[in-house]
Amino acid sequence: MTTPRDHFEEHGYYLSRGVFSGDEIRRLEAEFDRIVQQLRRSDDPYAGPNAAADNGIISTTNVQKFSSLWLTGGLLHKSFLDAAVQFIGPDILLQRSSLYQKSRADVEGPFRMHQDWPYGPTRDDTMVSGMIHVCRATESMGALRVYPGTHRARIEGARADADATAFHERFPLEGSTVIEADAGDVLFFHYCLVHGSMSNRTEEPRKVVHVRMFSGRDRVEKDATVPNKLPIDTKAWTPGAGGDDRITAISIDEAGEKKDALLGLFRDDRGQRYFMVTSLWHGANASAQERALSITMNFAPDVRRLYRLDRITGREVPVRLNRGTLRTTLPGGTGDLYKYTSEPFPGQPGS
Numbered sequence: 649m650t651t652p653r654d655h656f657e658e659h660g661y662y663l664s665r666g667v668f669s670g671d672e673i674r675r676l677e678a679e680f681d682r683i684v685q686q687l688r689r690s691d692d693p694y695a696g697p698n699a700a701a702d703n704g705i706i707s708t709t710n711v712q713k714f715s716s717l718w719l720t721g722g723l724l725h726k727s728f729l730d731a732a733v734q735f736i737g738p739d740i741l742l743q744r745s746s747l748y749q750k751s752r753a754d755v756e757g758p759f760r761m762h763q764d765w766p767y768g769p770t771r772d773d774t775m776v777s778g779m780i781h782v783c784r785a786t787e788s789m790g791a792l793r794v795y796p797g798t799h800r801a802r803i804e805g806a807r808a809d810a811d812a813t814a815f816h817e818r819f820p821l822e823g824s825t826v827i828e829a830d831a832g833d834v835l836f837f838h839y840c841l842v843h844g845s846m847s848n849r850t851e852e853p854r855k856v857v858h859v860r861m862f863s864g865r866d867r868v869e870k871d872a873t874v875p876n877k878l879p880i881d882t883k884a885w886t887p888g889a890g891g892d893d894r895i896t897a898i899s900i901d902e903a904g905e906k907k908d909a910l911l912g913l914f915r916d917d918r919g920q921r922y923f924m925v926t927s928l929w930h931g932a933n934a935s936a937q938e939r940a941l942s943i944t945m946n947f948a949p950d951v952r953r954l955y956r957l958d959r960i961t962g963r964e965v966p967v968r969l970n971r972g973t974l975r976t977t978l979p980g981g982t983g984d985l986y987k988y989t990s991e992p993f994p995g996q997p998g999s
């Protein structure tokens with residue numbers, strides 16, 4: 649008899665049916681919808697990974713921070729963990745969870761084929777994603793697609809970015825196997841399995857939460873990231889740079905080659921401080937959306953609000969910080985100017 653573990657070892661994935669009961673998944677779906685509504689009302693609804701106004705995706709990481717039910721009734725659900733043990737072993741660490749709601753759109757991808765290891769490698773490659781289907785996912789709704797058996801090795805350049813063209817020619821979305829699933833099913837797949845998904849072409853949103861877990865015997869790979877070369881005449885940011893000690897940390901989501909941001913720090917004649925954050929990620933054949941960079945900045949506890957100069961309307965937009973954190977997604981080549989106080993920006997009425 650073939651066990652789930654045998655299937656996983658041979659193909660790199662296993663679809664565990666009915667891990668969550670109808671009632672359990674309906675309660676998790678209500679929480680999922682609440683989180684999505686919260687994201688829609690936020691200053692930047694498309695700040696999450698892969699999210700953009702034109703690709704139908706709204707997303708965020710670590711649902712367990714937004715919902716205790718997702719922590720206790722989702723990530724720590726007994727049947728979910730019992731299923732995960734078959735593929736990871738009894739000692740399980742959480743890397744992160746990611747919520748994706750995919751609504752109707754017509755873009756290429758939006759998840760081009762890739763492996764997940766470049767986004768967080770571990771020494772022994774024990775990382776497995778448990779993709780919890782919060783509602784059904786059919787082929788036309790953009791269900792996950794895989795290349796079975798590709799999980800045995802890391803492939804260089806296996807990234808979803810539009811410029812990984814050689815990889816995408818080798819593994820086109822069209823030639824892959826579609827894994828359709830029902831609400832409550834969990835697709836477990838190895839982080840070296842080549843996977844991706846197409847746009848949702850229906851009116852029914854596809855809702856999933858990916859839970860990435862690895863073995864407690866494994867280790868996050870040290871020095872897995874190599875810093876990108878600094879552009880000419882720039883310095884690497886350090887806390888306090890440019891005399892601005894209110895910025896305490898900056899990071900780029902899913903950092904990678906060429907995914908750089910430029911931070912400019914300014915002070916006007918009245919001593920008001922500004923900063924401008926610009927996405928430097930670009931590519932000759934890529935659209936600004938395909939080069940969108942998600943950036944997280946943390947601020948000192950006394951900074952509760954920022955003021956952004958809207959680059960389209962020229963108006964000042966107050967930005968409330970969530971626990972001192974600003975998350976923003978900048979289309980390739982664009983930047984935003986911010987300041988800390990509500991006085992008008994230079995050039996605005998009253999300045």
Ligand SMILES: O=C(O)CCC(=O)C(=O)O
Nearest residue numbers: 748759764792844845858
């Ligand atoms: O949810 C999907 O369709 C794809 C997500 C994905 O590829 C990932 O999280 O690595």
